[in-house]
Amino acid sequence: MSVSPSPKKELATIAIFTVAVLAMPIWLAPIGAAYPDLLQKFAIFGIFAIGFNILFGLTGYLSFGHAAFLGVGSYTAVWSFKLLTMNVLPAVIFGTVLAGLFAVLIGYVSLRRSGIYFSILTLAFAQMSYNLAYSVLTPITNGETGLQLTQQDPRIIDSMFVEAGAGLPSTTLFGLKMSGYPGFYFCAVVLIIGFWISLKIFNSPFGMKLKAIKSNQTRMGYTGFNTRPYLLVAFVISGMYAGLAGSLMAATDPLAGAERMQWTASGEVVLMTILGGVGTLIGPLLGAGVIKYFENIFSSYNENVLHQIFAALPDPLEDAVVAVTSLFVGEGWHLTLGTLFMVIVIFLPGGIVEGARRLKSLVLRPTVRKYGFKTDQPTTRS
Amino acid sequence: MTKRIIPVTRRGVLKGGSALAGAAALAPTIFVRGAWAEDFRNNPGSAGSVKLGFNVPQTGPYADEGADELRAYLLAVKHLNGEGDGGMLNTMTPKSLKGNGILGKKVEYVTGDTQTKSDAARASAKRMIEKDGVLMVTGGSSSGVAIAVQGLCQEMGIIFMAGLTHSNDTTGKDKRRYGFRHFFNAYMSGAALGPVLEKEYGKERRAYHLTADYTWGWTQEESMRKFTEGFGWETVAAVKTPVGAGDFSQYITPVLNSGADVLVLNHYGKDMINSLTQAVQFGLRDKQVNGKQFEIVVPLFSRLMAQGAGDAIKGILGSTNWNWSLQDEGSKAFVKSFGQEYGAPPSMAAHTCYVQTLLYANACEMAGTFYPPEVIKALEGFKFDGMGNGPTEYRAADHQCFKDVLVVRGNENPSSQFDLLKVVQQTPRSQVEYDPAIFGGELGPYKV
CATH class of the missing domain: 3.40.50.2300 (Response regulator)
Structure with missing residues (x-):
């Protein structure tokens, strides 16, 4: 059994994490990822993946419907902008809470089954929510077009204090505009808090019980634990993380579309978690970063850009290289992602985190530690 | 004693600390770089080139249209920079373009995939605006996407020249000051x-x-x-x-x-x-x-x-909106240079995207600046001819182009694989005109 780490070590983890996240605009600049929109996406999908990992990583319950909560969070936040105020705090709070309530409902039903049946149930619920948002609930969601702000929105709280301007108002945090870098730093702070909570859960007795469910639920039952309440709490917490991510998406860009709830969006977070490393603290975050980077940067490469990159090569070779690589960028970015995913699943089942750990042991070659603790604990913490 | 894996020394800590402090001191200047020099977003200043953003569906149900749009954009860039045979640059009237880029600056471009999803399209447009520094975003083959991106561009203060979008809402209840549509509507x-x-x-x-x-x-x-x-x-x-x-x-x-x-x-x-x-x-x-x-x-x-x-x-x-079989000078010139370049006649999506790019460039030349409010004013109410469909006007009240509309019929006996539509009637502009007030909506401010 792993002993929960000392508070000092926890603090160090958080400190390093904080610095790394806040300094993202600096260290991501060389790979062309340091612009506000992508940084916001890193933070937001990081939150989504961290929350998903609390359910999937700790209990082993694979939910295929987490995008539904993301969508609920987004729609709630946009409605809060439309009806109440452009301040993001109420939007984020409402979005998280409502997604939590929604998770109670879905979780209560879905958690009656486990394994593949649970996955299918959540998938069914998510697909149902998607179709509701897409067509049936059009008055609330504006269907395929997506819910947007309009000039005529009441915005009750705002209209009490200020006259409406000529253009559409933008989302703010007490006057600070939430687009661009301020938006990123807001998301980053939320991410750090979310990471801290997740760290606490991982190291708490509650987290231990969740891990016990993953290793053997039946035995848990025989020892006298009723596992379902624990599962439901984990499910709701991870649903709230998803709702939080969804409302942050709306906060940085006040628009909500039904495609956020589609099964591909649910699948994406599963990919992120597996790519980064299931059950590790930092893994899902890395996975989210990699996928969003591919989606935004690789998809923007065209042959023109490739020719610039390989300009140093002799001409015939350059053309050949460009012809081959162009299959993997632009609209072919899915191909690159798929290849990477396959390589990781086959050779590094523990994801990027396992890769990093192997690399580290290769470089540092640590000798057997004192007291005979094992050095390779694949699924505890990074 | 355990062996330290990473040796921590006082000197090392000091070195790392000072590096961090340096980075922290530098960081704010990175974020606000150029903030004082520009009065509008992505001002090219004295740079030798300007960038345009071509945001088209490369995947999804409208991917065919997207691919053809992109071909048209690349052709437009060529013609703007004075390469190729010039296409509609030879037939457009009135024309301020000189065939040396826009305002003497070479035209460059970036591309993106809208996936025909509002979210993806906005993310892609944001990348173009925030990372690549484009002056104008154009493209799209879905009205949902066009409306979403148009809203974003209004917030960002970047002009959006809509590609293929046919919904009444684009220049109706969801119209924006920074959004322009050449295509006709439902x-x-x-x-x-x-x-x-x-x-x-x-x-x-x-x-x-x-x-x-x-x-x-x-x-x-x-x-x-x-x-x-x-x-x-x-x-x-x-x-x-x-x-x-x-x-x-x-x-x-x-x-x-x-x-x-x-x-x-x-x-x-x-x-x-x-x-x-x-x-x-x-x-x-x-x-x-x-x-x-x-x-x-x-x-x-x-x-x-x-x-x-x-x-x-x-x-x-x-x-x-347009068919390659039209016999006016503008259409003929465009079909000729498109055909020479790609070996197939252009689609109507390609036509509207090509024209939109030229119109934006021309408006910049007319305004003598890239400053969006001035460019918008140059486009509003702009009357032109020689770009297909006869005399056309960009109506100032809703940024919708008014021109003749074609009624077509699927050809019973096509003479080639491209000769698929037969023009039944060229409906005059006066018959399709309407009062902008019937759809409501507000354009919003010039300056954002």
Whole structure:
């Protein structure tokens, strides 16, 4: 059994994490990822993946419907902008809470089954929510077009204090505009808090019980634990993380579309978690970063850009290289992602985190530690 | 003693600390770099080139249109920079462009994939604006996407030249000061197509609508019903279908027993190819209902779709913004240079995107600056000719272009693989014009 780490070590983890996240605009600049929109996406999908990992990583319950909560969070936040105020705090709070309530409902039903049946149930619920948002609930969601702000929105709280301007108002945090870098730093702070909570859960007795469910639920039952309440709490917490991510998406860009709830969006977070490393603290975050980077940067490469990159090569070779690589960028970015995913699943089942750990042991070659603790604990913490 | 894996020394800590402090001191200057030098976003200043953002669907149901749009954009960039044969630069009037880029700056471009999803399109547009520093975003083949990106561009203060978008909302209730549309809209389709339908199929018809379930489909259905019901048609039912459904058989079967004798397909792209092909396979066109021949109408037609649908389109009526068979000088010049470049005639999506790029560049030349409010003012109310469809005006009240609309029919005996649409009638501009107030909406401010 792993002993929960000392508070000092926890603090160090958080400190390093904080610095790394806040300094993202600096260290991501060389790979062309340091612009506000992508940084916001890193933070937001990081939150989504961290929350998903609390359910999937700790209990082993694979939910295929987490995008539904993301969508609920987004729609709630946009409605809060439309009806109440452009301040993001109420939007984020409402979005998280409502997604939590929604998770109670879905979780209560879905958690009656486990394994593949649970996955299918959540998938069914998510697909149902998607179709509701897409067509049936059009008055609330504006269907395929997506819910947007309009000039005529009441915005009750705002209209009490200020006259409406000529253009559409933008989302703010007490006057600070939430687009661009301020938006990123807001998301980053939320991410750090979310990471801290997740760290606490991982190291708490509650987290231990969740891990016990993953290793053997039946035995848990025989020892006298009723596992379902624990599962439901984990499910709701991870649903709230998803709702939080969804409302942050709306906060940085006040628009909500039904495609956020589609099964591909649910699948994406599963990919992120597996790519980064299931059950590790930092893994899902890395996975989210990699996928969003591919989606935004690789998809923007065209042959023109490739020719610039390989300009140093002799001409015939350059053309050949460009012809081959162009299959993997632009609209072919899915191909690159798929290849990477396959390589990781086959050779590094523990994801990027396992890769990093192997690399580290290769470089540092640590000798057997004192007291005979094992050095390779694949699924505890990074 | 345990062996330290990473040696921590006082010197090392000091070195690392000072490096961090240096980075922290530098960081704010990175974020606000250029903030004092510019009065608008992405001001090219004294740079030798400007960037335009081409945001088109490269995947999804409208990918064919997206690919053709991109071809047109690349051609437009070539012509703007004075390469190639110049295309419409030779026929456009009035023209301020000189064939040396825009305001003497070479035109460069970045591309992105909208995936025909609002979220992805906005993310892609944001990347172009925030990372690549584009001055103008253009493209799209879906009204949902166009409206979403247009809203974003208004917030960001970047001009958006819409590509193919046919919904009334784009320049109606969702119009924006920074958004411009050269393409026609559903209302104009209805106004042009209505009289032809009345003449061909008579006043007593029972119509069944299948409608793509988003802003474009809704307004298309609304406009078609407005005009067809205006001269006596009855609408039996209007069923909404999801975008990218693939299989439409479950929607087509009920048509057979509904007592309808006309099927109106408010579909576009691959959706229209699938629904039309399936409707024909189900034998709808061979049926006699209410003593009349069953007919299918596709209000928004394009050659690319006709190509995909094959024989199914023969004899089917629809409307289109532009067709490569037009014989005016502008169209001929464009078809010639597009054909030389890519070996196929351009689609109407390609045409509108090409024209939009030229119009933006021309407006910058007219305004003498890239400053968006001035460029917008140059575009508003701009009257031009020689770019296909005859004399055209960018109406200032809603940023919608007004020009002749084509009613076309799927060619029964095509003379080539591209000769798929036959122009039935060139509906004059006066017949499709309307009062901008009927759709509501507000343009918003010049300066954001």
